[in-house]
Amino acid sequence: MLNRRMFCGCASLAAFAALSATAARAQGTECAVFTPARQKEVSPDEAIARLKAGNERFLSGKSVNCNLIEQVKETAKGQAPFAAIVGCIDSRVPPELVFDQRIGDVFCARIAGNFVNTDIVGSLEFATKIAGARAIVVLGHSECGAIKGAVDDVRLGNLTAALAKIRPAVDATRTDGDRTAGNSAFVQAVAVTNARLAAGKLLEESPLMKDLVGQNQLRVVPAMHDVATGKVTFLA
Numbered sequence: 001m002l003n004r005r006m007f008c009g010c011a012s013l014a015a016f017a018a019l020s021a022t023a024a025r026a027q028g029t030e031c032a033v034f035t036p037a038r039q040k041e042v043s044p045d046e047a048i049a050r051l052k053a054g055n056e057r058f059l060s061g062k063s064v065n066c067n068l069i070e071q072v073k074e075t076a077k078g079q080a081p082f083a084a085i086v087g088c089i090d091s092r093v094p095p096e097l098v099f100d101q102r103i104g105d106v107f108c109a110r111i112a113g114n115f116v117n118t119d120i121v122g123s124l125e126f127a128t129k130i131a132g133a134r135a136i137v138v139l140g141h142s143e144c145g146a147i148k149g150a151v152d153d154v155r156l157g158n159l160t161a162a163l164a165k166i167r168p169a170v171d172a173t174r175t176d177g178d179r180t181a182g183n184s185a186f187v188q189a190v191a192v193t194n195a196r197l198a199a200g201k202l203l204e205e206s207p208l209m210k211d212l213v214g215q216n217q218l219r220v221v222p223a224m225h226d227v228a229t230g231k232v233t234f235l236a
């Protein structure tokens, strides 16, 4: 609790929970914001299931319509998101939209090519160990420009160093065709490899999160978003 107060400014968790309960009654349960108590009730498997259900709502055009300003008020004193997503900066893959989530539901770390470095690992340690998120999804996507850039070894300003972080996925992916961005099957395969490697790296580089997984407090799952359909396919 000490850490949560330090990082989140949760001066009064009880008041926060009471306010949220009142607002949830006003808005309906599907619009209830996550409180520490509610977050605690969600298992890692249930957190993944919530994201899957959210993507199904998104695909069917049945995203939940909540009063977001009410949710802003309800979460003003603290946050307790149930999951975290590591995604690409691609404008077609906004995690909150494709998983049909709202204010205070999920942490999002976004970086071109959804790779993992020390800063991302540290951010996710905060999201899980300190703030209590129960699952992390590493969300790759089809037609990723960063993956294409890494495949073709593009060199441009600071992008060169960023794309170098994706090279291990390029090198680890086999193809009988050209190893160029013109080979769309290869680009897709590299994106899948990259999401899997990033999910693995999160735990390799974080004993903290590895312990949480060992205690069944956390799941880390790679997934792929299809920019042509909006569908997210979980890879584990």
Ligand SMILES: [Zn+2]
Residues within 6 Å of the ligand: 088, 089, 090, 112, 113, 114, 141, 143, 144, 145, 146, 147
């Ligand atoms: Zn991308």
